[in-house]
Amino acid sequence: MNKNMKATILIMSLIISTLLFSTTSSAAKYKVTETDSLYKISTLFKISVSKLKAMNHLTSDEVYPGQTLTVSAKTYTVKAGDTLYKIAKRYGISVNTLRKANNIWNDNLVAGKKLILPGVKPQNTTQTTTKSKTTSTNTSIAKETSLSSNAVISYSKEELDLLARLITAEASGQPYQAMVGVGGVVVNRVQSKEWPSTIKGVINHVSGGYYQFSPVKNGYINHPATDIAIKAAKEALNGSDPSKGATFYFDDSSKNTWLWSKPIFARIGAMVFAK
Structure with missing residues (x-):
């Protein structure tokens, strides 16, 4: 083999190695928030707790706010005209998980900003891509009760109607974001281990003899949902959360000191959102 041939092979090897490395590299940096735990972070990025600990050389399950962790996820650089909804739809993830992964709770995006795409990993080969598409299809079939591919939780037609009726009873006359x-509060409860795991279970939940939502007790939940409430319910189910992760809401005229003592995440119109 002549010298020119050897040099060519060496150069090609280096190029291939570089391409492989850039394709399979999926590390991103995530900053821990006050409500985080290793389990929540691993769930968000769809990796195991053990792998997350190994990636960050952690010897315990303890994490602290402000701590930076390496996570297995692809990153995306924001371009002019981008929105969280467009980016989430492009990569097949929910707006809510995109918000959580990047701690973004408004809709202001600056071109050039890098976003972490939770659960999105680079595709190495055609076979991997095909497998990913097959898995996605199987998941959709398994969740046949879900009415939207962008939904952050599975739900049935009856549960969509139930959520819209709750919104009608609780927030008619309030700003649309309220x-x-x-709806976001109900979704957040479904996603939390502290509450039932379905929309129906959360809305009809009775704890210690107390109804969690007064319209269930007084019967207002049985009134038909308005069109705008149905729209709001669908938006919440697709990951929009103006409550910023709240699990409680109440009217600002409430005299309940227990509710007012909770950390307030957002105030929209007369609605107060807390956790």
Whole structure:
């Protein structure tokens, strides 16, 4: 083999190695928030707790706010005209998980900003891509009760109607974002281990003899949902959360000192959102 041939092979090897490395590299930096735990972070990025600990050389399950962790996820550089919804839709993830991964709770994006795409990993080969598409299809079939591919939780037609009726009863006359926020609180409870795991279970939940939502007790939940409430319910189910992760809401005229003592995450119209 002549010298020119050897040099060519060496150069090609280096190029291939570089391409492989850039394709399979999926590390991103995530900053821990006050409500985080290793389990929540691993769930958000769809990796195991053990892998997350190994990636960051952690010897315990303890994390602290402000701590920077390496996570397995692709990053995306924001371009002019981008929105969280467009980016989330492009990569097949929910707006809510995109918000959580980047701690963004408004809709202001600056071109050039890098976003972490939770659960999105680079595709190495055609086979991997095909497998990913097959898995996605199987997941959609398994969640046949879900009415939207962008939904952050599975739900049925009856549960969509139930959520819209709750929003109608609780937030009619309030700003649209407050209505979405009410839906967001229900979604946040479904996603939390502290509450039932379905929309129906959360809305009809009775704890210690107390109804969690007064319209269930007084019967207002049985009134038909308005069109705008149905729209708000769908937006919340697709990941929009003006409540900023709240699990409680109440009217600002409430005299309940227990509710007022909770950390307030957002105030929209007369609605107060807390956790």
